[in-house]
Amino acid sequence: MYETVRVSEFLTLRFLNLVNEVFADYPLRVEWDLFSFNQDVRENSISLPDSYVFLKEDRPVGFILCCIRRNRGRIDSMGVIGEERGKGLGGKILSFALDALKNRGVSSVVLEVLASQEEVVKFYSKFGFRVTRKLVSMIKNVPKPRSSVRFLKSERESIHRSALEAMVKLSRRPNWQREPLTLLLSGDRYRMARTGQTLVGYVVWGRGEENAFIVDCAPINDESTYAEFLDQAVNYVCQVEGRSVCFVGNVPEDDPLYRAAEQVGFQPLFEQYEMLLQL
Ligand SMILES: CC(C)(COP(=O)(O)OP(=O)(O)OC[C@H]1O[C@@H](n2cnc3c(N)ncnc32)[C@H](O)[C@@H]1OP(=O)(O)O)[C@@H](O)C(=O)NCCC(=O)NCCS
Numbered sequence: 001m002y003e004t005v006r007v008s009e010f011l012t013l014r015f016l017n018l019v020n021e022v023f024a025d026y027p028l029r030v031e032w033d034l035f036s037f038n039q040d041v042r043e044n045s046i047s048l049p050d051s052y053v054f055l056k057e058d059r060p061v062g063f064i065l066c067c068i069r070r071n072r073g074r075i076d077s078m079g080v081i082g083e084e085r086g087k088g089l090g091g092k093i094l095s096f097a098l099d100a101l102k103n104r105g106v107s108s109v110v111l112e113v114l115a116s117q118e119e120v121v122k123f124y125s126k127f128g129f130r131v132t133r134k135l136v137s138m139i140k141n142v143p144k145p146r147s148s149v150r151f152l153k154s155e156r157e158s159i160h161r162s163a164l165e166a167m168v169k170l171s172r173r174p175n176w177q178r179e180p181l182t183l184l185l186s187g188d189r190y191r192m193a194r195t196g197q198t199l200v201g202y203v204v205w206g207r208g209e210e211n212a213f214i215v216d217c218a219p220i221n222d223e224s225t226y227a228e229f230l231d232q233a234v235n236y237v238c239q240v241e242g243r244s245v246c247f248v249g250n251v252p253e254d255d256p257l258y259r260a261a262e263q264v265g266f267q268p269l270f271e272q273y274e275m276l277l278q279l
Contacts, residue, residue, distance in 0.1 A: 002089070003055040004096065007065065008048035012037070015053060018060040022079035027114060028270075030077070043186045044177065045069050046076050050100060054093055062089050064097045067176070073106035073279075074176050094127055102279045109279060110176060112250065115271040129275040135175055135250040136258060138266035139211070142246055145238035151193040154202065159192045160184040162202045166218040170226075175252050175274060178216040190215050193236070199225055203233035211245035212237045217257065226260035234264065 007015055016032050023030035032040070040046065045067045054062040061084045067074040075097070080089050101109060112135060113120050121131070163180035166172060176182065183192075183204055194202040201219035205212055214237060219229040234246045250272060251258045 001056065002061075002092070003058075005053045005055065006049050007051040007053060007063070010053050010060075014060065015063065018053065018063055018081070019077070019079070021081055022063070023077075025082065027116065039187065039189050040076070043182055043189065044074070044076055045181070045185065050097075050104060052093065052097060052100075054089065056084070062093050064093050066097055066101060068101070068104065068106060069181065071105055071107045073101045073109040075109060075111040090123060091126075094124075098127065098277070098279065107279050109277045111275050112175070112272045113275060115273050121273060121275070124275050127277065129277045131273045132276045133274050134253045135272040135274055136253060137247070137249045137269045137272070138251060138261050139248075139269050140234065140246050140261075140264065140266040141244060142234060142238040143244050145235045145244065147232050147236035147239060149195050149199055149232040149236070151195055151203070151233070151236045154192050154194045156184055156186070156192060159194065159202050159204060162194060162220050163216065163218065166201070166220050169221060170218060170223045170256055172218065172255055172257070173252060174216070174255060175250055177250055183216060186215075191240075195229075195232075199229050199232065201225075201229045201233070203237060205233075205237045205241075207241040207243065208247070210243070211247045212241040212243040213247040213249065217248075223256055226256050227263035230257070230260045231264045 016037060020031055046065050047068045050068060051065045053060050062080040064078040065076040067076050078093060160180050160183055163183055167180060190204050190206045192204045200221055203217040204215040217230055217233045219225045238244060238246055248261055251261060
């Protein structure tokens with residue numbers, strides 16, 4: 001009844017129309033254009049040959065985008081158009097992709113789902129996914145940003161090394177979207193800076209229409225300086241971007257960045273669950 005086509009063999013613009021239709025009623029804004037889609041593909045290691053579109057009588061009705069890093073997989077997103085939901089297609093798509101990932105040597109699959117979407121959490125649970133932790137998106141007002149520490153723009157490769165070092169030294173467990181490899185693969189999408197002497201660390205950030213956002217931030221050697229360093233980084237980032245609001249997305253509740261964000265006054269905006277399946 002359904003035809004399955006790899007996303008790598010499907011016209012990208014047609015694929016993006018399908019995704020935008022599926023997410024039209026989604027509580028978070030998901031709107032890819034060609035440029036931002038390609039950035040996300042590279043940065044998150046989305047494997048287009050391992051991602052699929054499902055067609056019904058030539059009409060695209062569902063999709064799944066899968067990421068692969070060695071033996072670890074991730075479902076970046078999946079969905080079915082409104083009128084086809086609740087008829088078993090979502091389950092078919094997920095089973096199909098999980099089988100294919102297993103055949104590719106993937107042994108664990110992670111995904112994120114909005115905590116408020118109980119039906120979707122239930123849907124993934126039926127396939128064996130279990131909630132591992134909460135990811136919290138947070139916001140802070142910075143009315144008069146001013147940093148007293150000197151930040152210097154830095155290259156991706158050097159930030160990648162620092163992020164790896166911080167991960168080990170500070171026992172971090174970053175989520176997929178802020179793993180050191182993600183930062184390395186992000187091209188010139190974000191800005192990156194580091195500090196030298198007293199308070200040693202790095203920050204990776206971007207600028208939205210109304211706010212600055214931090215992709216990742218960590219001191220490198222000393223976890224006890226996390227909140228102080230984050231505070232300086234938030235002020236620096238808001239100052240250089242001319243923004244008075246700072247956002248940090250999907251922070252794992254068991255990552256020291258989360259405690260630091262709470263300490264410097266970030267307020268929770270919404271929560272996601274990270275879910276994991278061992279194949
Ligand atoms: C989640 C989603 C992919 C499920 O696809 P589907 O084709 O409706 O799924 P199935 O028919 O195989 O399974 C239906 C189950 O999904 C759950 N479900 C979640 N959202 C649903 C929806 N909007 N309509 C119907 N069922 C939904 C139900 O709990 C149902 O469980 P049940 O079989 O015990 O009644 C689909 O609802 C969707 O595209 N939602 C919008 C995008 C989204 O939330 N994607 C997931 C996060 S990236």
